[in-house]
Amino acid sequence: MAVLTSYDPTSYHKVDGGEHIEAIAVGSVEITPIELLPAVINNAKVAQKAWASLPLIERQQYVVKAYQQLVAVQDELATLIGQEMGKDYRRATYEVGGTIQNAPYFASEISDALTTEQIDNRTELQYRPLGVVAVISPWNYPIAMANNLLMPALIAGNSVILKPSELTPLVAELFIKTLNKVLPEHVLQVVQGDKALGQALVAADINMVAFTGSMAAGKNIMANAASGLKRLVMELGGNDPLIVMASANIDSAVRFAVASSFENAGQMCTSTERVYVDERIAAEFEQKVVALASRYRVGAWDAANVNIGPIVNPAQHQKVLEQLQDAKAKGARLLLGSDDYPLPFIHPTVVTGITPDMLLEGEETFGPVVAISHFSDIDAAIGRANNSHYGLAAVVFGGQGAKAVAEQLEAGMVGVNQGAGAGNAPWVGAKQSGFGFHGTAAGHRQFAQVRVMNY
Template identity: 45%
Template sequence: MVQGVAIEDGCIVDTDPATGEVIARVRCTPTSEVPAMVARARAAQPAWAATPLAERVSMLKGACASLADRRDELVETIVREMGKVRAEAEEEVSGAIGRATYVEQIGAANAPRQIDNGLVVRDAHGVVVVCSPWNFPADEPLLLCLPALCAGNAVILKPSEVVPLVGAIVGDALRRALPEGVLQLAQGDGAVGAALVQADVQMVAMTGSSATGKKIMAACAPGLKRLVLELGGKDPMICFADADLERAADDAVAFSLFNCGQVCCSVERVYVAEAIKSQFEALCALKAAAFTAGSGFDADVRIGPMVSAMQRDAVAAQLDEAVKAGARVLAQAPVKPGAPPGATYFPATVLTDVPEECAIHRAETFGPLVVISPFDGSEASAARLANDSEYGLAAYVYTRDLGKAARVACKIRAGQVGINNWSLAKAPTRCPWVGAKGSGFGYHSGDDGWRQFSVPKSLIFDDASLVPTEIDGTAVVRD
């Protein structure tokens, strides 16, 4: 997950990737201020943890709902800071505002539970650092902050330096809804993130690149700090000969190009059975041609600019290497004319017959490329190719034979496998979002993920009849 942003005179130089113009200069949090922030969080946390769970849930629901007051500002800022097209920004903001059910589910996951003559209660870790990414700048901070806060932790949120203004809006909504010191916002680049990770905190939750995740894990090891890391992916899509080709081609293109391909679970490798390769390629080329690149504010544009020049150049380098190695470009969608010199547009591109040794098959691309390769159509080859990666975030299997789909899915080492669908769009919120292999550590979302923000403690009674029916006003759930 390459990005790139300038820091000048202690400020983030926040630029519009569609124009290259400076939007704002945002003050970085000096690393010297980090100990005081941690001290404030530690002082506020015990009272917050002692607040009844139902009250914590209510306050957090109110924080999400309050984002509606700044809906238009939030949508516009997302488009300007990271280049997302308006329709995608509106969808993200609506999801963030509507997180009430999500918060209720987190609360239910944290409720005390009776297991025979035992009572399992949950203790907050203490102070949690949340480092959120730039590709979903409004919703991703909530996916980590909400379970951390609901569990009774105090949180220091550091949004990506690429999207400091969006991060400030989300952070402000949380801060205003909660007691003083429970949620604090830190701004800055990796130096600020490193200072927070190395501070006297009890947990770090981060969504970002695998390289950064490894650095965080190493920094947290001496203190045995708890971790939730949702990292990169190189997600394969398997298209068998009996698949619904129209749907498969639609999804291969749409979910390779969604958010300009800047999604951890984007389709990045498409393996299509040789028997249908030509037909599938033609469909993909036709569909991708409609993905015109341009300003996210233009209604006729399907993808916006890459988030930065560094990101664009990394994708261009992968494409150039693949073409020189023998890959064929089947189609490139247009870039809307009139782009200013500082714009970071990259045309949606479909290519095929990419040699396996190319970086485009190995490294995370995070850009608007549809990469097609043939395979012999067998289940064994499908699983082998899907697993031929250091990553294991998501995978996708397309076939009308659901028994075959299930067999192949179970052989793929990935946290989630979409069967004739894109799992990010279809997964229930109570399903955990997991990165296998180099794609993560710990669980993100779902009951399993939400419970990682606290420690279970078992209270053992002489007899099941002695277990109380409520704890601090929260009803005990009987398993």
């Protein structure tokens, strides 16, 4: 049986004069052969019929009890997140702990959203299961992102097949194994493998795909799902802009710009990727950004007081370097940091003078970089902020007029003097950052078939 090996990103290093890259293996899981997918899906279909026949409240109770089992492996899950993708232990603990602690509330919210509604004395609005749902989850938040998709799918009465990122297979294996101590057999299954397995799963005889990942992968999923007209919910990343007006509280804007750019080593779909600052305050803003960014500590996931961990793998590390080198070659200036970091870290980096022709402005970076440009005309800044295929989140810092600027931004989530998105609001992207959405009653209902029943 072939295996999928997981590597500690902190240990990546070049050997043989830079010709090869080595890393320490954390562990391995068995790869799911593509030819076994039909059996996995058949098991899911059989289990789904019995699961769907249970009352909604019983499915909710099953799921809550299953999540309670995670308490016993909370530390192990947090450690695996650090070992597999480099997130520091404190943040990994928050991710796992938050998922566990929020489970009863989240399950209740989902159940409420899927409860049959009485329209009048003869008509009901019902939320029925779709069937088999494939959840394809990312590596940067391997528990939280998977949970946001699989829990509403399960409570809606679907069976779920989770295909996690091949970079975090051990986290997923333990997560699903633990939940399955309570859930009925084959209601929740995990398959392990690379891109080819994910594509085969999407093309298979299933009913829905729920995905978080890249825009390119999302387009491929949509194409492969078309023949079966499968339901889709996809969050496809972002290239999020921040506009800092002359009337902004500069210290607040600086704190947000740095924290949002550096969180999870910048490996976050709602990271601030582009900062447009009014030229009248640009010098002070940049000085304070550099001062704050310089205080961030880089290190391994289990080191004390670490703010920025390693980049997840050499390919992503190289992508960040290429964007920095491209920006420097086209005239941008490095105010902090370098464009040539050795594996596995990218240290806090601040760049100014970015322009629309630079990769740093046009693409999602996924690294700890604050990329800044100055503007003299607010309409021009709004135009550049909107000049992207992405539209996940956008933020404006400013006084009077900030809300009017925010209203013009093309994003699914917009914040004024704060981050975009909130726990009690949908997680939604505009443009090519999303197709469907999740979170809140409207999002949970996308995992169900709406049925009008007249009596």
